[in-house]
Amino acid sequence: MDYLRDLRQKGIDRSRDYPDESFRVRGLWRTDLLFQPNPVERTFKYVYLLVQTVGEGACYCSTIPSLEEGYYLLGHDCREAEFKYRCFEVATVDAMYSAFEKHPDESLTMTGTSAEKALWRSRIIVDEVMRQLELAGVDGGSVVNVGVIGNIMRMLSDRGIDVVGTDEDPLLAGAELKEMAIHGEDRTVELVERCDAAVMTGMIISTDTMEDILDAARRTGTKLIMFCETGANLCEEYVKLGVDSAVAEPFPFYIFGGTTRIDVYRRK
Numbered sequence: 001m002d003y004l005r006d007l008r009q010k011g012i013d014r015s016r017d018y019p020d021e022s023f024r025v026r027g028l029w030r031t032d033l034l035f036q037p038n039p040v041e042r043t044f045k046y047v048y049l050l051v052q053t054v055g056e057g058a059c060y061c062s063t064i065p066s067l068e069e070g071y072y073l074l075g076h077d078c079r080e081a082e083f084k085y086r087c088f089e090v091a092t093v094d095a096m097y098s099a100f101e102k103h104p105d106e107s108l109t110m111t112g113t114s115a116e117k118a119l120w121r122s123r124i125i126v127d128e129v130m131r132q133l134e135l136a137g138v139d140g141g142s143v144v145n146v147g148v149i150g151n152i153m154r155m156l157s158d159r160g161i162d163v164v165g166t167d168e169d170p171l172l173a174g175a176e177l178k179e180m181a182i183h184g185e186d187r188t189v190e191l192v193e194r195c196d197a198a199v200m201t202g203m204i205i206s207t208d209t210m211e212d213i214l215d216a217a218r219r220t221g222t223k224l225i226m227f228c229e230t231g232a233n234l235c236e237e238y239v240k241l242g243v244d245s246a247v248a249e250p251f252p253f254y255i256f257g258g259t260t261r262i263d264v265y266r267r268k
Contacts, residue, residue, distance in 0.1 A: 002208075002211070003205065003210050003211060003214075003241060004086070004089060004090060004093060004205055004208075007093055007097075007234060007237055008089070008093045008096070010237070011079070011093060011096045011097055011100075012079050012096075014100060015079060015096065015099070015100075018099055018100070020077065022053060022054050022099040023053055023077050023078050023079050023096060023099065024053060024075065024076070024077060024078070025051060025052065025053060025073045025074055025075065025076055025077075025078050025081075025092070025095070026052045026053065026074075027050075027051075027052040027074070028049070028050065028051055028052070028067055028070050028071075028073065028074065029049070029050040029052075029067075030047065030048075030049050030050075030064055030066070030067045031047065031048050031049075031050075032047050033045065033046045033047065033048060033255075035114075035255050037114055037115050037118035037151075037254075037255070038115050038118060038119070038151070040150060040151075040154070041118065041149075041150045041151055042148065042149075042150050042172070045169075046060045046061065046062065047060070047061055047062070047063060047064040048060045048061070048064075048229070048230075049061070049064050049070075049087050049088065049091045050091060050251060051070075051073065051078070051088070051091040051092045051094070051095040052095060053078055053095045053096065053098060053099060054098055054099045055095065055098030055099070055233070055250065055251075056094075056095060056098065056250065056251040057090075057091045057092060057093065057094025057095030057096070057097070057098060057231075057233060058091055058094060058229055058230055058231070058232065058250075058251055058253075059087045059088075059090040059091040059094065059206050059230050059231070060201075060202075060203050060206065060229060060230045061087045061203070061206050062168065064085075064087045065085055065087075069084065069085060069088065070088050073088070073092065078092045078093075078095055078096050079096060086206060086208065087206055090205055090206045090230065090231060093231075093234070094230075094231050094232065094233045094234055095233070097233035097234055097237075098233045098250070100233075102233075102236050102263065103236065104236070104248070104263035104264055104265055105264055105265055105266045106263070106264040107261065107262070107263045107264070108124065108261070108262045108263075108264075109259055109260065109261045109262075110259070110260055110262075111258060111259040111260075112257070113257050114254060114255050114256060114257055117254035117260050118151060118254060118255075119151060120254075121227075121247075121249065121254050121260070121262065122149065122151035122152050122155055123155065124247060124262055124264070125149075125152055125199060125225065125227045125247050126152055126155040126156055126159070128199075128225050128245040128247060128264065128266075129143060129156060129161075129197055129199050129223075129225050129245075130159065131245065132197055132223040132225060132244050132245055133161075133196060133197055133223065135223075136196065136197075136221075136223055138196045138197075140160050140161060140162070141161060141162070141195075141196035141197065142161065142162040142163070142164070142194070142195040142196050142197075143156055143161050143162070143163050143164075143195055143196065143197045143198065143199060144163075144164050144165065144166060144188070144191040144192060144194075144195045144197075144198045144199075145163060145164070145165040145166075145198075145199050145200070146165075146166050146167075146185075146188050146192070146198055146199070146200035146201065146204065146213065147166075147167060147168075147200055147201030147203055147204075148165040148166070148167040148169075148172055148177070148182055149201075149227075150177055152199060153165055153177055153178070153180055154177070154178060156199075157178060157180060163180045164180060164181050164182075164183065164191060164195070165177065165180065165181070165182040165183070166182070166183045166184065166185055166187050166188045166191060167182060167183075167184070167185065168184075168185045168207070170184070185207075185209075188209065188212075188213065189212050189213065189216045192213055192216040192217055192220075192222055193216045193217075193219060193220045193222065194220075195222060196222065196223065197222060197223040197224070197225060198213065198217065198222055198223070198224055198225070199225040199226075199227070200213065200224070200225070200226055200227075201226070201227060201228070201230070202226055202227065202228030202229060202230035202231045202232065202234075203230050204226075205230065205231050205234070206230055206231075214241065214242050214243070217242070218242065223244045224242065224243045224244050224245075225243070225244060225245045225246075225247070226238055226243050226245070226246045226247065227246075227247040227249070228246060228247065228248050228249065229249050229251075229253050232248040232249050232250040232251075232263075233248070233250065235247070235248035235263065235265045236248075236265050238265070239265045239266060239267040239268075240267075242267070243267065244266065244267045245264065245265070245266050245267070246264070246265045246266075247262060247263075247264055248262065248263040248264070248265065249261070249262050250263075
């Protein structure tokens with residue numbers, strides 16, 4: 001099963017209740033990113049793509065082709081597009097869902113610097129992890145962070161959690177963060193099965209690893225918490241697929257100064 005294709009078709013079906021103009025592609029942005037929110041955090045090196053309809057859809061990737069590859073989208077209905085690259089499909093489906101009414105369980109905003117908001121966002125995510133562990137009756141427990149965020153790993157460790165990370169960045173694989181091991185992405189499924197909870201970036205849909213992770217969690221009852229800039233508008237759907245908590249951060253992201261909104265969705 002490809003969750004992205006299924007979500008796209010579900011969005012197309014749902015869009016019949018909305019005006020066609022809501023799904024016209026108005027703009028695309030491709031941004032190369034180097035960002036270190038505070039001195040103890042890793043340096044993030046990514047490219048992200050934005051596709052705009054009535055709102056923005058986003059996809060982070062390790063590499064994204066030139067915007068010329070998506071020029072054909074401009075001015076056209078995003079529901080009718082065909083895609084050569086998955087990153088363009090993720091961002092476009094996310095933009096489609098930006099038109100739909102949403103019902104988060106909790107919505108929070110903060111105005112401040114990127115450094116202040118980095119910690120604020122991490123605390124929200126960590127609180128969701130702790131909530132899910134408590135609901136599972138787990139005291140302490142173990143968590144794998146898929147797509148390493150140093151602030152999240154440290155905060156979980158400070159709360160008495162046994163934490164391990166996995167990441168696609170070869171410079172991180174085999175490293176340690178405050179005595180917490182970081183492994184390559186090839187260990188992700190194994191560690192999801194082994195741990196009480198997994199906290200993971202929305203990039204798992206752009207790397208096409210979401211199905212394997214959700215299947216692994218179902219086999220062992222692992223609690224799943226997602227934090228999403230990639231696919232933020234899809235978070236309400238993720239909890240229907242089996243994710244226990246989905247933390248959505250629509251554009252503009254915390255990495256910019258000013259006001260950031262975070263919506264939290266929880267599986268019923």
